[in-house]
Amino acid sequence: MNLPTNVDPREIEKFDRVARLWWDPAGKMGMLHVINPLRTRFVTDRADLRDAKTVDIGCGGGIFAEALARAGARVVGIDQSPFTLEIARQHAAQSGLAIDYRLQTVEELAAREAGRYDVVTCMEMLEHVPDPAAVVDACARLLKPGGRAFFSTIDRSLKAWLFAIVGGEYVLRILPRGTHQYARLIRPAELRGWAARSGLDYIGVASLMYNPLGRRFRVADGREDVNYMASFVRQG
Numbered sequence: 001m002n003l004p005t006n007v008d009p010r011e012i013e014k015f016d017r018v019a020r021l022w023w024d025p026a027g028k029m030g031m032l033h034v035i036n037p038l039r040t041r042f043v044t045d046r047a048d049l050r051d052a053k054t055v056d057i058g059c060g061g062g063i064f065a066e067a068l069a070r071a072g073a074r075v076v077g078i079d080q081s082p083f084t085l086e087i088a089r090q091h092a093a094q095s096g097l098a099i100d101y102r103l104q105t106v107e108e109l110a111a112r113e114a115g116r117y118d119v120v121t122c123m124e125m126l127e128h129v130p131d132p133a134a135v136v137d138a139c140a141r142l143l144k145p146g147g148r149a150f151f152s153t154i155d156r157s158l159k160a161w162l163f164a165i166v167g168g169e170y171v172l173r174i175l176p177r178g179t180h181q182y183a184r185l186i187r188p189a190e191l192r193g194w195a196a197r198s199g200l201d202y203i204g205v206a207s208l209m210y211n212p213l214g215r216r217f218r219v220a221d222g223r224e225d226v227n228y229m230a231s232f233v234r235q236g
């Protein structure tokens with residue numbers, strides 16, 4: 001397969017392989033279902049999604065994209081994993097949701113539809129691409145002035161290595177092994193710096209704090225921890 005440059009083929013193969021697991025809450029992608037209501041609320045508390053033209057970058061099987069659609073957004077979802085997109089399309093059809101899923105990179109989409117979106121979301125995706133700053137920049141270009149961008153990713157810190165990689169993949173085994181490479185993780189200050197250079201003003205951050213007893217997360221507003229979410233507004 002001929003992939004665009006800012007796509008890591010090993011990452012895409014990994015997601016292709018687990019594509020049938022996206023909608024199994026008890027399976028290896030189950031954590032995404034656990035955190036989904038919390039990250040959805042992070043967005044709905046900070047952006048009016050009713051009829052908002054929204055794009056979800058690296059949408060996977062559509063767990064987050066469907067939540068955005070249910071909150072009233074008009075949703076486009078893009079990903080580079082063909083099997084994953086097939087699952088996403090089937091699931092949206094079963095759910096009766098009109099989500100426009102496309103095999104496209106964010107850079108390609110930004111070249112065609114710059115300035116057209118009210119909301120851009122990019123959850124748990126930046127840590128899987130060779131050049132995350134370019135993804136952030138393309139996200140910024142997609143937005144109308146005043147549009148909102150939301151990113152979630154994992155910090156590159158000793159604590160994140162211990163909790164997200166060692167703890168998550170090897171001890172608790174709540175994530176498939178090899179999901180995250182330490183060097184690809186992203187410090188909050190790096191994300192803020194890329195966003196600022198791309199014309200995105202920082203609004204705020206929150207973290208998903210995991211409690212292994214009960215497999216629960218809670219949101220710590222204003223905190224930069226292992227699993228963090230940040231929001232921005234497009235200048236102008």
Ligand code: SAH
Pocket residue numbers: 006007008011012015016032057058059060061062063064078079080081084104105106122123124125128129
């Ligand atoms: N955002 C979804 C899925 C996160 S998993 C959620 O949070 O529920 C990361 C997703 O990013 C996978 O579906 C993978 O195929 C996709 N991905 C990885 N590199 C990509 C790229 N360069 N462009 C688009 N999607 C990419």
